[in-house]
Amino acid sequence: MLPEAMLQTSAWQRVSAWALLPLLGKSAWEFFGFILGGAVLSSRDKYAAYMPYALALLALLIVARALVAWRCSRFRVTAQGIELEKGLLHKEKLLLPQARVQELQVKQPFYFRPLALYAASLDSAGSKKQEFALTGLSEAQLMLLQGHATNTPASASTPFHRIWLATLYNAYLWLPLAAVFGMSQQFRDAQVIDRLSDASKALLQQYDIQHNLLLQLLSVLMLLALIALVLTLMCLIWLYPQHFQRDARKLQLTQGAVLKKSLRISAQRVQLVLVNQPWLARLFGHYSLIFRGFAADKQQGKFVVLGQTAAELDKQLQAQQLLPLPEIQGADLQKFVPAYFRRQALWSGLGVLLVMALIWQSNIPPLWLKAAVSVGLSCWWLLETWLNYRWHGYRVQDDVIYLWQGGLSRRWYMLPLQQVQQVRLQQTPFFQQHQMVNVQLHTANGKLTLAAIPNAAARQLYEQVLALQYVEPGSTLS
Known part of the structure; x- marks a missing residue:
């Protein structure tokens, strides 16, 4: 629920006049092709007499473009959401409901710091571009845009x-x-x-x-x-x-x-x-x-x-509402198929041997350095391979999948299954031989990969995602 002060429609807001500075830069960039063409034509004698007029007209267009963009753009916050109006001849009006606002990004470039001004952009669900991009906002306007009654x-x-x-x-x-x-x-x-x-x-x-x-x-x-x-x-x-x-x-x-x-x-x-x-x-x-x-x-x-x-x-x-790390690393984690790690160790070991062979064929490092590098690479490979196999696993709890990937560096993934937009199952001939599947769970912004899980576990996870996303209430899975 919005605060009571926010239920009233605010007055139309226009950003600070200092926003003309970045708008001038943006306008100049839009006319960059004309500027480049004018520079080429100015080198020819037959066009030299017309260049002062052309440059004056181009400068006027750049300034007019920036002034129109500043003067004819305004916004306000209503009980329904955020409204934006822009344009002089081709007018455009946009209403973005508060419930559809997915992300608000605020920046304060160094040239706005002394003026206490900001630049903000908003994204909504289901769009492939930013709906709002406003520069030169005051702190009060930014708070209004964010929907804060109090900071x-x-x-x-x-x-x-x-x-x-x-x-x-x-x-x-x-x-x-x-x-x-x-x-x-x-x-x-x-x-x-x-x-x-x-x-x-x-x-x-x-x-x-x-x-x-x-x-x-x-x-x-x-x-x-x-x-x-x-x-x-x-x-x-x-x-x-x-x-x-x-x-x-x-x-x-x-x-x-x-x-x-x-x-x-x-x-x-x-x-x-x-x-x-x-x-x-x-x-x-x-x-x-x-x-x-x-x-x-x-x-x-x-x-x-x-x-x-x-x-x-x-x-x-x-x-x-996620599990802490000690619980994710518990003993009830489901492991990947061991054959996956054996093949991974084989290919990484061949890569280490190739690097060591190149080092020993080189005439630049001394003998003791070659030996030290070879021993270091071997120890690193053995330790990384063992830790990858020892420290890994996944679990599904409360419709959230947790993945732990170990090694010298460690990572933990936490993905709510309601956010999954695509499930991709991959099975090469090697995976078919050992009855395992590579599962990729894609969201709108990232993915989680289960490298090699048994076929039965992959099928169970796939059906669970379907039950959360695509099955209507009262229906059953086939």
Whole structure:
């Protein structure tokens, strides 16, 4: 039920005039083809006399497009939902019921931070694109759009050191660092860099310390300090502070100090919950909690709560009416068919042997390094293979399927069967020989795969999904 204050229809709202700045950029991008064509024509003498007029007309069109987009777009919140009107000549009106709102994503670009303005987009069920995309919203307009009568109190942020450590053991967070490294490679041939490098080499040769062990150690420490500094900047820009809020209607995650963003999804429309614990995170006892909700863009339809402890994780799972991790790892888990792991161990072992053969054929590493790498790869393969077989299993309870995947890194999947949109059963000749099936349960934003379960268990799970999704009350399964 909406609060009493929200049952009244609000006045029509228009975003701040500062929204003209990003709208001008968007309008210029829409006319990019004309701008590029004008640049080509300006190089020809016969069109040079007309170019000032053409550029003035193009600039006028860009400004007019942005002004129309700002002036002729407005919204309001009613008891039925959210209304949006836009357009000057071709008018468009959209009504989005509150019950159909699946996700609200809020961002605060750095150029909006001093102005306390926001950009928001909404997705609804059954659509393949965003219905609403508004930029330049004030805080009061944002609260109105979210349907809050009162602002929920901000939760405490996850400590900085946990988020910083999360940048180490979550591989996808290294992508910005890889981009920075790639950008730095573009400047390797710069004359200033070459002069500094030549001067450093000459200084080292002068004092005969080019191969000094202490200097090499210092260089390594400086490199590690540089990586730590870059990761700290990444945390402050994208990840810290991290506030996670939950109530009966929604889940909301806010991250970032510079590029602040906020994502909200419906608590009842969580498609899939994933708990991830890479091998390095196990040393610190940390977890990453991933919620996948409905969205047109699958990447925008999920958010990751970083640096969670076991107590915090179990609290969030219980609030989502899911089992805590110790119960998921209980003794009543159903295991995969052992033949699947034997074949997996065979193929992975052949890959390790191939890598070892390539290492021993190489003339670059010394003999002791070849032996050390070979022993390390063998130990890693044996340990990973044994842990994958030892730590795994699934169970179905209260119409929720739980999957535990072990190894050096561990993952837990929790999927409500009501959210399943497609069941895919795959059976190769090898699987037919050993009476097992590969089952994939697809949702609108993610999937869960049971690698190799017996035929009878696959059939039982398939019928359970059918009973929840497709069978009308009073009918029976054939």
